[in-house]
Amino acid sequence: MASPATEHHIGAQAARRRTFAIISHPDAGKTTLTEKFLLYAGAVAEAGAVKARAGRRRATSDWMAMEQERGISITSTVLQFDYRDHVVNLLDTPGHRDFSEDTYRVLSAADAAVMVLDVAKGIEPQTLKLFEVCRARALPVMTFLNKYDRPGREPLSLLDQIEEEIGLRPTPVTWPVGIAGDFRGVIDRRDGSFIRFSRTTRGTSEAPEELLHAERAALEEGPVFDAALEECALLAEVGADLDMKSFLAGESSPLFVGSALTNFGVRHLLDAVIDLAPAASPRADREGTPRSLDQPLSGFIFKIQANMDPAHRDHVAFLRVCSGRFERGMTVTHGPSARPFATKYAASLFGAERDTIDEAFPGDVVGLVNASDLRIGDTLYAADPVEFPKIPSLAPELFSTARVRDTQRHKQFRRGLDQLEREGVVQVLRDPNGDPHPVVAAVGQMQFEVFSHRLEHEFGAAIDLSPTPYTVARRTDEATAEHLRGAFGVRVLSARDNTLLALFESPYWLARLESDHPDWCLEQVLAEVPSR
Ligand code: G4P
Numbered sequence: 001m002a003s004p005a006t007e008h009h010i011g012a013q014a015a016r017r018r019t020f021a022i023i024s025h026p027d028a029g030k031t032t033l034t035e036k037f038l039l040y041a042g043a044v045a046e047a048g049a050v051k052a053r054a055g056r057r058r059a060t061s062d063w064m065a066m067e068q069e070r071g072i073s074i075t076s077t078v079l080q081f082d083y084r085d086h087v088v089n090l091l092d093t094p095g096h097r098d099f100s101e102d103t104y105r106v107l108s109a110a111d112a113a114v115m116v117l118d119v120a121k122g123i124e125p126q127t128l129k130l131f132e133v134c135r136a137r138a139l140p141v142m143t144f145l146n147k148y149d150r151p152g153r154e155p156l157s158l159l160d161q162i163e164e165e166i167g168l169r170p171t172p173v174t175w176p177v178g179i180a181g182d183f184r185g186v187i188d189r190r191d192g193s194f195i196r197f198s199r200t201t202r203g204t205s206e207a208p209e210e211l212l213h214a215e216r217a218a219l220e221e222g223p224v225f226d227a228a229l230e231e232c233a234l235l236a237e238v239g240a241d242l243d244m245k246s247f248l249a250g251e252s253s254p255l256f257v258g259s260a261l262t263n264f265g266v267r268h269l270l271d272a273v274i275d276l277a278p279a280a281s282p283r284a285d286r287e288g289t290p291r292s293l294d295q296p297l298s299g300f301i302f303k304i305q306a307n308m309d310p311a312h313r314d315h316v317a318f319l320r321v322c323s324g325r326f327e328r329g330m331t332v333t334h335g336p337s338a339r340p341f342a343t344k345y346a347a348s349l350f351g352a353e354r355d356t357i358d359e360a361f362p363g364d365v366v367g368l369v370n371a372s373d374l375r376i377g378d379t380l381y382a383a384d385p386v387e388f389p390k391i392p393s394l395a396p397e398l399f400s401t402a403r404v405r406d407t408q409r410h411k412q413f414r415r416g417l418d419q420l421e422r423e424g425v426v427q428v429l430r431d432p433n434g435d436p437h438p439v440v441a442a443v444g445q446m447q448f449e450v451f452s453h454r455l456e457h458e459f460g461a462a463i464d465l466s467p468t469p470y471t472v473a474r475r476t477d478e479a480t481a482e483h484l485r486g487a488f489g490v491r492v493l494s495a496r497d498n499t500l501l502a503l504f505e506s507p508y509w510l511a512r513l514e515s516d517h518p519d520w521c522l523e524q525v526l527a528e529v530p531s532r
Helices: 004-015 030-040 049-059 062-070 097-108 125-136 155-166 214-221 223-237 244-248 266-275 407-422 445-459 478-485 507-516
Strands: 017-024 078-083 086-092 112-118 141-146 169-172 174-177 185-188 193-197 209-212 252-257 298-306 315-323 331-334 339-342 346-350 353-356 365-369 379-381 398-404 427-429 439-442 463-467 472-476 490-494 500-504
Touching: 004 017, 017 030, 017 097, 017 125, 017 266, 030 078, 030 086, 030 112, 030 266, 078 266, 078 365, 086 266, 097 125, 097 298, 097 445, 112 125, 112 266, 125 155, 141 155, 141 266, 155 169, 155 223, 155 252, 174 193, 174 223, 174 252, 185 223, 193 214, 209 214, 214 223, 244 252, 252 266, 398 407, 398 445, 407 427, 407 445, 439 445, 445 463, 472 478, 472 507, 478 490, 478 500, 500 507
Parallel strands: 017 086, 017 112, 112 141, 141 252, 169 252
Antiparallel strands: 078 086, 174 185, 185 193, 193 209, 298 315, 298 379, 315 365, 331 339, 331 379, 346 353, 346 365, 398 439, 398 463, 427 439, 472 500, 490 500
């Protein structure tokens, strides 16, 4: 047990941590906002640095070249910076629905999320899935309506859309003065003050802010200020006020309006991350018992990434610290194997750039380099054993058969398959008594593209992927599998952990089998939604 002084220290360090992820549709402004957070936190002197770094990084890796080509981010990165005497851990998520599973895993390591919406576009159908994933995790979500410096939709109509489509009740904390495209500033609904913004060239430095009382604002801003006041009155009438209890339960969402490009409203949002988002708190183990923050070190792996830099064939496992103090070099226990694991090579990551990390506290993320025995969902602990809940997979919807083009490259193919499955790029399913070619399963088509690109470029095993007619999977058992093996439009395969998956061509056929044979074991793949 830690001494009282250490306990106090760990509790205080955890209370200073804010660990959150930004989720958004590609192009909604996630990168710009991230960069502006760094600007406001003083972590970069001038906006533009992150993109420059990103550019350098991308130049070093094949598969990141693919990201650049498509203008999407596939690899999640972790940024850590200090702000107002707090430590902010920002977990990046891929901004594409095809990588929802990756987002889902990253969210398991976050204590809150910021959802960025483009005010002109609102919620776009392709992104709905990402937000649903967020809802499924019951994370506290804050909303940022971005690009208000450009013509866009009425914010009130966006509030309706958020509530209807995601089921989150938006509670605006700030409300814009001026229409989209003529953005003057925001009213802070908590105290009624008006904050007027001024532009700087391309937002490379902080936007000057002026605090005005209502009377002066009305005088200087005229009708647009009155209109904003009226809308605020309407919001108060319908009870759309900040409510911490429902926010922390993932039911309501404090909303901010701004423009990441011009920096308008960025400070309000970053302050809200500190003031409203929860600090790292005790995590429940598999039995639902919280492990208190001051117990010895514990954490779980939520992401694995190999070959981030092809020049050094490396392998990084990302550990979210849940309790205790992490010290580089300490030896911990790897939960699943009960073997000791030495943490000699620990790093904090800024994009793909690394600094050695010496200590970390609950809420922090540690990159364990060359930890090839670790898998997603594994728990690591010191002293008192603990197992955190597994991170469930999302139900795959696409299934393709993978064949290596050159059979001489079979060894490389197997190695690549093993590695990419371990990273969760795709799920690999096999037929133990039949077809030797594995079936790879994914949530989105782009997962296949990354899979095949990486197999070819990192492992030297070019493959052909041929689609199969299956569209839905259910977890099953041996008894039911016996019945299913001969059935029309069904195939039974096994996953790496030996669970049996039954693939069905038609959801209607599946529904029919379910109703005809209620005693058969046909479980939804995403059965459990883990508690935070
Ligand atoms: P992402 O990470 O979510 O994909 O979006 P990113 O920040 O890269 O932003 C996408 C585009 O939207 C960029 O323009 C960016 O400058 C612009 N943008 C972001 N926030 C705002 C905003 O508040 N207002 C306006 N008007 N634009 C915004 P781009 O032309 O693709 O790139 P760039 O040449 O400006 O860098």
